[in-house]
Each structure stands twice: as C-alpha cells, then as structure tokens.
Amino acid sequence: MATENSCCEWNGCTQPATHQVRADYPDAKSNIWHLCRDHEKEIKKQITxxxxxxxxxxxxxxxxxCGNCGEPVSIDSPECPRCGSRDRVVQVGEQVTIREKLKVKGRxxxxxxxxxxxxxxxxSFTRDLAAESEIVRHVNRxxxxxxxxxxxxxxxxxxxxSCLSDH
Structure with a gap:
C-alpha cells in the first residue's frame, strides 16, 4: 500500500497516494508506483x-x-476424382471460449x-491485447x-x- 502522507507520483497530481501498483514483466525490470485512485486505474490501462x-x-x-464418398476434393475440382460426384461437404471450424469465475464470501x-x-x-477478455487475462481480487474488511x-x-x-477505506 502507499506510504502514509505521500502524494500521487503521477506527473502534476497533488492527491494523496492511496494505492501501490506493481508491474512484474516477464522480459523487463519490475516497476512500483504510489498513486491516487484515479491514476491507479490509468497506470493499469497503460501497462496493459x-x-x-x-x-x-x-x-x-x-x-x-466429396459428398458421396468422403474423398478430399480441391475447391477448384468440378468432380470427385474417385467417384465423379459433384456433391460437396464443406467443414468450417469454429472456436468457443469458456470463461470461469469463482466467488467466495466469508461471514x-x-x-x-x-x-x-x-x-x-x-x-477476462482484454480487448487491448485481444487475449484472455486472469483477475483475482481480495477484499478484507x-x-x-x-x-x-x-x-x-x-x-x-x-x-x-490499498487500504479498503481509501478505495
């Protein structure tokens, strides 16, 4: 969490730093920022x-x-080379994405x-990267x-x- 009484590290911002954001990259040095809530959201977008x-x-x-014998046929071929049929079966692949979500509440x-x-x-699907991401959130009151x-x-x-009371 941000250090007490520190200001947001965003250029020109004078708001208190309420969040600590750490970015660990697989191919570069890690970075840590102490930011206000608005700039915490902005830095996550920029990192992504x-x-x-x-x-x-x-x-x-x-x-x-071939729709008759199942022989693979060129799209340009008018007839099946094996049986002479003009019937065709065209198979097109589709992709399905399944996303999981788990919630836990403690009372x-x-x-x-x-x-x-x-x-x-x-x-979660991240549009900026056209890829899946994993998100984990913990709230401890x-x-x-x-x-x-x-x-x-x-x-x-x-x-x-961050402190939940600053969030």
Whole structure:
C-alpha cells in the first residue's frame, strides 16, 4: 500500500497516494508506483496497452470433401476424382471460449451485514491485447485491505494494493 502522507507520483497530481501498483514483466525490470485512485486505474490501462497484442491464431482453411464418398476434393475440382460426384461437404471450424469465475464470501457465524472477506477469481477478455487475462481480487474488511492481481496472457503481472477505506 502507499506510504502514509505521500502524494500521487503521477506527473502534476497533488492527491494523496492511496494505492501501490506493481508491474512484474516477464522480459523487463519490475516497476512500483504510489498513486491516487484515479491514476491507479490509468497506470493499469497503460501497462496493459504497452504489451504486445496476442498473436492471432492461424485461420483454419475450410475442408472440402466429396459428398458421396468422403474423398478430399480441391475447391477448384468440378468432380470427385474417385467417384465423379459433384456433391460437396464443406467443414468450417469454429472456436468457443469458456470463461470461469469463482466467488467466495466469508461471514462469521451469526453475523449479519456485509461479509468480512470476499474473493473473486475470473478469466477476462482484454480487448487491448485481444487475449484472455486472469483477475483475482481480495477484499478484507477486518484488515481494511484491498488487493487486485491481473495476469496478462504474456505473463505480465499487475498487482494493486490499498487500504479498503481509501478505495
């Protein structure tokens, strides 16, 4: 978390630093910033946008087969070389993405109101990188702590911590 009574490190900002953001890169030196809430969000966007977009998977060509005997047939061939049929079956591949989400809430026995602890872990699509990311958030009301960890597809890890009361 940000050091007490420190100012946001964002150029020109005089707000108190309430968040500590750490970026661990697989191919570069780690960085740590002490920022206000608004600039904490901005630095996470900048870190994400600074990484290379995920490579585009190669497109799978459509497969053409004879509709009669199943022989592979060229798209330019008018007839099947094996049986002479003009019927065709064209197979086109599709991709389906399944995302997971897990939520946990901790309440003390007999307690009412908000849980003292919450955690959430989820897969998320990052548009700036055209790739999946993993996000984990912990909220601990007893310890007044908030932590968010974002792991990008390339291994870059962004961790933001703060006092929950500053969040």
């Amino acid at each position: 946008r600074s990484r290379r977009p995920a490579p585009t998977p190669p497109e799978q060509p459509a497969e053409h087969q 003390k026995s007999g307690a009412t109101g908000r849980p003292y602890f919450e955690a959430k872990a989820e897969d 007893e310890d007044d702590t908030y932590m968010e960890n974002i792991r990008l597809y390339d291994g870059t890890c962004i961790t933001s911590t």
